Amino acid sequence: MSVSVTCDRVVKKYGDAIIIPDLSLNIHNGEFFTLLGPSGCGKTTLLRMMIGFNSIEGGAIKFDNRIINDMPVSKRNVGMVFQNYAIFPHMSTFNNVAFGLKNRKIPKAKIEKRVDEILKIVHIQDLRDRMPDRMSGGQQQRIALARAIVIEPDLLLMDEPLSNLDAKLRIETRDAIKNIQSNIGITTVYVTHDQEEALAVSDRIAVMKDGVIQQVGTPKDIYNRPANRFVATFIGRSNIIEAKLITKNLKRSILFQDGFIASLDTWNDEALSLPDESSILISIRPEEFIIRDTNDGFGGIVRSKTFLGPNTYYNIETSYEQVLEIIQTSDELHELKKDDPVNIDFAHHKINVFNADGSKNLLLGVDSNE
Amino acid sequence: MPMEVKICFLGSTAMNKKQRFDIWIIVSIVGLALYILFLFYPLFGILKESIINGTSRDLTTEYFKKFFSKAYYTNSLLNSLKVTSSVTLITTIVGTSLAFVMQTVKIRGRNILDIIIIVSMMSPPFIGAYSWILLLGRNGSITRFINGFTGIQYNGIYGFPGILLVASLSMMPVIYVYVSGAFRNMDISLFEASEGFGCIGIGRFLKIVIPLALPTIISSALLVFMRSLADFGTPMLIGEGYRTMPVLIFNDFMAELGGEKGFAAAMSIILMGVTLIIFLIQKYYTDKNSFTMNAYHPLEPVQSHGIRQVLAYMFCYFVVGIMILPRLVVVYTAFKNTSPSGSLFVPGFSFASFLRVFSKMGDSIRNTLVFASVAVIIIVVVGLLISYVVVRRPNRLNTALDAFSMIPFIIPGSVIGIAISISFRKPFVLTGTAGALILVYVIRRLPYMIRSISAMLRSISLSTEEAGISLGASHLKVFSQITVPILAPGIMSGSIMTWMQTTSELSASIMLYVANTRTLSISIYTEVIRGQYGNAAALATIFMIISVICLVLFFKITGKHEFNV
Numbered sequence: 037m038s039v040s041v042t043c044d045r046v047v048k049k050y051g052d053a054i055i056i057p058d059l060s061l062n063i064h065n066g067e068f069f070t071l072l073g074p075s076g077c078g079k080t081t082l083l084r085m086m087i088g089f090n091s092i093e094g095g096a097i098k099f100d101n102r103i104i105n106d107m108p109v110s111k112r113n114v115g116m117v118f119q120n121y122a123i124f125p126h127m128s129t130f131n132n133v134a135f136g137l138k139n140r141k142i143p144k145a146k147i148e149k150r151v152d153e154i155l156k157i158v159h160i161q162d163l164r165d166r167m168p169d170r171m172s173g174g175q176q177q178r179i180a181l182a183r184a185i186v187i188e189p190d191l192l193l194m195d196e197p198l199s200n201l202d203a204k205l206r207i208e209t210r211d212a213i214k215n216i217q218s219n220i221g222i223t224t225v226y227v228t229h230d231q232e233e234a235l236a237v238s239d240r241i242a243v244m245k246d247g248v249i250q251q252v253g254t255p256k257d258i259y260n261r262p263a264n265r266f267v268a269t270f271i272g273r274s275n276i277i278e279a280k281l282i283t284k285n286l287k288r289s290i291l292f293q294d295g296f297i298a299s300l301d302t303w304n305d306e307a308l309s310l311p312d313e314s315s316i317l318i319s320i321r322p323e324e325f326i327i328r329d330t331n332d333g334f335g336g337i338v339r340s341k342t343f344l345g346p347n348t349y350y351n352i353e354t355s356y357e358q359v360l361e362i363i364q365t366s367d368e369l370h371e372l373k374k375d376d377p378v379n380i381d382f383a384h385h386k387i388n389v390f391n392a393d394g395s396k397n398l399l400l401g402v403d404s405n406e
Numbered sequence: 407m408p409m410e411v412k413i414c415f416l417g418s419t420a421m422n423k424k425q426r427f428d429i430w431i432i433v434s435i436v437g438l439a440l441y442i443l444f445l446f447y448p449l450f451g452i453l454k455e456s457i458i459n460g461t462s463r464d465l466t467t468e469y470f471k472k473f474f475s476k477a478y479y480t481n482s483l484l485n486s487l488k489v490t491s492s493v494t495l496i497t498t499i500v501g502t503s504l505a506f507v508m509q510t511v512k513i514r515g516r517n518i519l520d521i522i523i524i525v526s527m528m529s530p531p532f533i534g535a536y537s538w539i540l541l542l543g544r545n546g547s548i549t550r551f552i553n554g555f556t557g558i559q560y561n562g563i564y565g566f567p568g569i570l571l572v573a574s575l576s577m578m579p580v581i582y583v584y585v586s587g588a589f590r591n592m593d594i595s596l597f598e599a600s601e602g603f604g605c606i607g608i609g610r611f612l613k614i615v616i617p618l619a620l621p622t623i624i625s626s627a628l629l630v631f632m633r634s635l636a637d638f639g640t641p642m643l644i645g646e647g648y649r650t651m652p653v654l655i656f657n658d659f660m661a662e663l664g665g666e667k668g669f670a671a672a673m674s675i676i677l678m679g680v681t682l683i684i685f686l687i688q689k690y691y692t693d694k695n696s697f698t699m700n701a702y703h704p705l706e707p708v709q710s711h712g713i714r715q716v717l718a719y720m721f722c723y724f725v726v727g728i729m730i731l732p733r734l735v736v737v738y739t740a741f742k743n744t745s746p747s748g749s750l751f752v753p754g755f756s757f758a759s760f761l762r763v764f765s766k767m768g769d770s771i772r773n774t775l776v777f778a779s780v781a782v783i784i785i786v787v788v789g790l791l792i793s794y795v796v797v798r799r800p801n802r803l804n805t806a807l808d809a810f811s812m813i814p815f816i817i818p819g820s821v822i823g824i825a826i827s828i829s830f831r832k833p834f835v836l837t838g839t840a841g842a843l844i845l846v847y848v849i850r851r852l853p854y855m856i857r858s859i860s861a862m863l864r865s866i867s868l869s870t871e872e873a874g875i876s877l878g879a880s881h882l883k884v885f886s887q888i889t890v891p892i893l894a895p896g897i898m899s900g901s902i903m904t905w906m907q908t909t910s911e912l913s914a915s916i917m918l919y920v921a922n923t924r925t926l927s928i929s930i931y932t933e934v935i936r937g938q939y940g941n942a943a944a945l946a947t948i949f950m951i952i953s954v955i956c957l958v959l960f961f962k963i964t965g966k967h968e969f970n971v
């Protein structure tokens with residue numbers, strides 16, 4: 037039986053160092069939930085608190101409604117896939133996978149059946165009786181996954197399970213993991229610092245920094261409406277442009293440094309309450325720019341370009357000397373050349389606007405708490 | 407007690423106090439108690455003995471004064487240092503050269519040479535001493551040949567040159583094994599790069615190779631220094647009038663009359679002081695100078711030609727030949743016919759010596775096998791538990807345990823022998839029992855086992871054990887079904903080495919044996935002393951057969967010809 041996981045004002049300290057100051061989180065039953073953040077932000081720490089390898093210094097972690105703070109690891113029924121796989125090197129694939137079942141005193145015949153089923157699910161039935169020492173990273177990874185899910189855990193934890201694989205295998209295994217997870221429908225908490233991986237597999241993502249959750253949301257929400265500047269730049273790429281908030285024709289608008297004005301309709305209450313002339317930060321992703329023949333948008337000069345097949349990257353310098361990164365679909369008819377003057381506009385509904393210190397999004401549609 | 411086992415990690419301070427108390431705490435406490443009882447208590451005993459007058463039981467410094475005021479005694483310390491330094495110098499130079507040549511030049515029969523070197527490292531120095539007496543002693547075959555041929559009256563290789571020859575040959579393999587390891591870790595690109603600068607041959611050896619291997623060379627040289635300083639069998643057998651410290655300690659301690667135990671204890675303390683200084687130098691040096699080399703393309707022996715090749719072959723075969731020669735003589739002697747009493751050789755060959763030792767000294771063979779096996783079992787169990795707590799449960803208690811476990815490294819065997827002998831007489835009687843011998847075996851070999859198991863444990867990732875816990879196994883089950891089986895092959899080969907080296911222990915057991923706890927090495931020694939050369943040769947041959955069997959087993963298990971001492 038899968039469970040939901042609730043972190044209620046959880047605190048983690050190592051001695052005097054506070055790693056997680058105050059963290060709350062709701063992970064729904066059956067969902068594929070990803071913790072994403074830069075190295076050292078506390079992802080592994082949080083995961084290990086869930087399984088019971090790390091103590092909890094404050095708050096509570098609940099599985100459904102049971103507080104598990106002091107429950108021993110063996111009673112929590114949590115499966116874990118480790119970054120280095122942690123395969124038992126002295127046991128065959130079968131014995132590795134059967135280890136957890138044997139601890140549960142399940143009859144032999146049943147163990148065989150369950151293990152064989154799982155091996156089929158993760159596509160390593162051919163390796164059943166082989167020893168793991170000569171296996172590839174991807175194969176070991178699958179054993180680790182099989183071993184963790186065969187015990188039918190209430191919760192499955194994976195700590196950067198793909199980081200030791202090469203790029204191609206990573207994508208292949210990532211898709212396999214996602215498929216298996218959705219087939220068996222087990223609540224899964226997945227840790228990674230690879231944002232593309234997070235976007236690809238997750239139902240929802242929590243972006244963490246320094247032990248603090250920055251935003252929780254679906255991959256789409258997080259990509260489209262990042263809650264703050266950190267999220268906007270950590271997930272995907274974003275050009276951050278300084279600008280001012282003004283009121284023009286009774287509408288809140290953005291005044292760019294070279295005088296270009298763009299008006300938006302989707303301001304939130306916070307934005308409406310800010311005084312005119314407040315500094316703001318505009319976050320525009322490279323693909324959100326539109327190069328115009330007309331005079332709309334702000335002016336710039338092409339400084340360099342890189343052809344990448346379907347897309348072409350441009351570095352364009354604005355009149356106030358900020359270099360922007362822009363992606364356009366490669367198109368021979370409209371190809372720009374170095375030193376061409378251009379006018380750049382952007383898809384107004386796609387951009388994001390943050391307050392001066394980048395801590396808050398000023399547009400509607402961000403819900404950082406759920 | 408319900409066992410709520412929870413893993414405690416580095417720095418994890420907030421463990422629930424009552425859950426923290428688990429079986430591993432008991433292991434640490436018992437381990438500590440064992441060290442106090444079997445190491446500190448005897449060492450304290452020897453210290454006490456050295457500063458308390460034997461008859462009046464008053465506090466005194468007379469023993470130390472006596473030592474330093476008489477040239478007779480200080481000379482033996484100087485003798486020890488002199489012979490030890492010479493041995494260290496010779497072995498370092500020859501051992502390093504041998505390692506270099508064997509690692510860079512393709513030599514036919516390299517594997518066999520390697521095995522011979524290792525066999526000579528494994529067999530105790532006193533067998534070497536005895537064999538050289540057979541060759542170059544007063545009545546040795548070479549001596550007789552030379553004297554008969556030239557008419558000079560050579561009196562045999564006793565004293566300083568004898569000790570030097572025997573000790574150098576038995577310690578050289580230590581240097582060879584360590585330094586070869588360092589050479590193997592050198593990348594061939596270092597060589598190629600130096601070639602680009604026109605740096606080849608001897609120049610390259612001195613400018614590139616030696617500096618890179620220097621940390622290993624120096625630390626193994628210091629190891630040789632410590633071992634040869636503590637060596638008792640060699641100077642005892644071949645030293646004759648040339649007194650070294652271990653011999654002096656032994657004589658004073660064992661003398662039925664007139665010997666003073668307090669004086670022997672004081673000398674032990676002095677000897678220990680010297681060893682400690684060398685050990686500290688070695689530790690300081692290795693801590694400062696250790697760097698790891700990783701070879702992507704390790705050095706490989708290459709085919710060489712002309713004079714170079716001839717020289718390389720001559721050098722390797724000559725050195726190894728000198729190592730193997732005395733062992734061959736021992737085997738040959740063992741099959742020589744003897745008079746019924748065994749004290750005289752008569753023409754022809756027979757099994758007489760073997761038959762005699764089997765009938766009269768069968769018990770020493772049996773004792774050797776039994777004692778060494780019991781000791782190895784204890785060493786493995788205790789070593790495993792102590793290594794586990796030291797590596798996996800770092801806390802103050804276990805850090806102390808770790809430090810204590812290394813102490814026996816620096817205590818010369820004869821000192822351990824004396825310490826045990828004076829400490830376990832009454833009420834806790836060990837002296838004179840098999841227990842005493844087994845105890846010194848354990849004390850002397852345990853540090854090596856702990857060191858090797860700890861290294862293996864560190865290479866097993868913690869998450870392997872955590873995976874076991876997360877799959878519902880209890881802590882003990884993880885230990886017994888995951889940790890121990892992963893370590894098993896390493897422990898197995900380590901046990902064979904330990905067993906082999908245990909059987910050759912002499913310097914401590916010689917102080918502790920009684921008639922019915924004689925072992926092979928003790929019997930060889932006593933037979934030599936009694937002039938029963940046929941018996942000694944037969945026993946030594948049996949001993950060598952056992953060693954070779956062990957080595958073959960070891961190579962079978964590890965699948966390679968490399969190991970550390």
Ligand SMILES: Nc1ncnc2c1ncn2[C@@H]1O[C@H](COP(=O)(O)OP(=O)(O)OP(=O)(O)O)[C@@H](O)[C@H]1O
Pocket residue numbers: 050053055073074075076077078079080081082229415416417418
């Ligand atoms: N046992 C420990 N004792 C003290 N500090 C620790 C311990 N384990 C982790 N930390 C600290 O806690 C912080 C979070 O570590 P954690 O391993 O959770 O990071 P992470 O987000 O998993 O990073 P990565 O992506 O590199 O794996 C780091 O600053 C780390 O140094």
Ligand SMILES: [Mg+2]
Pocket residue numbers: 079080081195
């Ligand atoms: Mg981590």
